[in-house]
Amino acid sequence: MQHSEYSKLVTIAGWAAAGTATLLIITKLVAWFFTDSTSILASLTDSLMDVAASIINLIAIKVALTPADEDHKFGHGKAESLAGLAQAAFISGSACLLILGGFNALIKGHPVQDPRFGIWVMVFSIVVTLLLVAFQTMVVRKTGSVAIKADSLHYKSDIFMNAAVLIALALAAIGFNWADGVFAMGVGGYILYGAWQIGKESVDALMDKRLSPEDEAKVIALAYDNPQVLGVHDLRTRQSGSTKFIQLHLELEDHLSLYDAHEVADKLEAQLDKAFIQADIIIHLDPVSVVKPGNRLARA
Missing domain, CATH: 1.20.1510.10 (Cation efflux protein transmembrane domain)
Structure with a gap:
């Protein structure tokens, strides 16, 4: 809309x-x-x-x-x-x-x-x-x-x-x-x-309560839709009026070029824009080797 x-x-x-x-x-x-x-x-x-x-x-x-x-x-x-x-x-x-x-x-x-x-x-x-x-x-x-x-x-x-x-x-x-x-x-x-x-x-x-579990599960599922995404962590969400704020970290291959990593983030941002009304999205990219596996969010 x-x-x-x-x-x-x-x-x-x-x-x-x-x-x-x-x-x-x-x-x-x-x-x-x-x-x-x-x-x-x-x-x-x-x-x-x-x-x-x-x-x-x-x-x-x-x-x-x-x-x-x-x-x-x-x-x-x-x-x-x-x-x-x-x-x-x-x-x-x-x-x-x-x-x-x-x-x-x-x-x-x-x-x-x-x-x-x-x-x-x-x-x-x-x-x-x-x-x-x-x-x-x-x-x-x-x-x-x-x-x-x-x-x-x-x-x-x-x-x-x-x-x-x-x-x-x-x-x-x-x-x-x-x-x-x-x-x-x-x-x-x-x-x-x-x-x-x-x-x-x-x-x-x-008080910036998080989005519903269903909305957060949708975000995680969309992130994992791309086979280049090896993990997702530090998902933060809230809503202000009609705008849903979504922040997350994507785990990618260590040696992926900056250009290719940026393309992965852009694709996910476009998917989230379609899935949510008035979404404000921030995506941080991390080499998979620097992330502790315990912080990773499970696939939906």
Whole structure:
């Protein structure tokens, strides 16, 4: 995928999330006005957090797509992870407020007005969110964007949350008013768990966590595809935004010419460029006789 296509997809996904959240805020605000439901208020609060998180995402994506400059020679990709961390903080705050609100409604036995109207609004919310998540999933599959992945996880949790609110309203419609508060607390707990997952992934990226074992195995396998490569060691990987950083040492015959050794490295670099989106690759060449066999990575 070209950088321009990556930029276009993640930007569209960011705007789609912001637009969807705004639409849901309007519909849930109307529903809360007519129903006075605590669980709908919980869902409305979450949608307000969605808009704030999506705006942060849009800003982060714009920064992350900025090319490397004199002060940031490795690019600005970590802006996406910072956005994910900010989202986790927003989501955690809203979740705690929802849990407190649900507990208060449960204690006071707050009745729900016109639950059937609220039910239709929540069905609409679920359908719209499903469409957004399907689009985000496609974008993440093509780009691997951390920011869009975090946003998608957030909206996936919204589907379950909206379904829970739907059940609460259905129970309230047949006289079980306690369900409104209980489900609001349950939604808050689920959102808090989602915030933990987003925060953990963002911290992993900021702390330069290695790529997945599958990605590293792919790198090793591609290196050994060339029969002139006698060994691979000191593989280091990490990801910053859309860019995957890959560093490794190749072990070659002692008497291979510098030109031929360079050709081996160039071929591997071309293979890795095809295998990974936005790869930044550094390959060091070592004579096989100076490398300790114990350091060599096994063939995949």
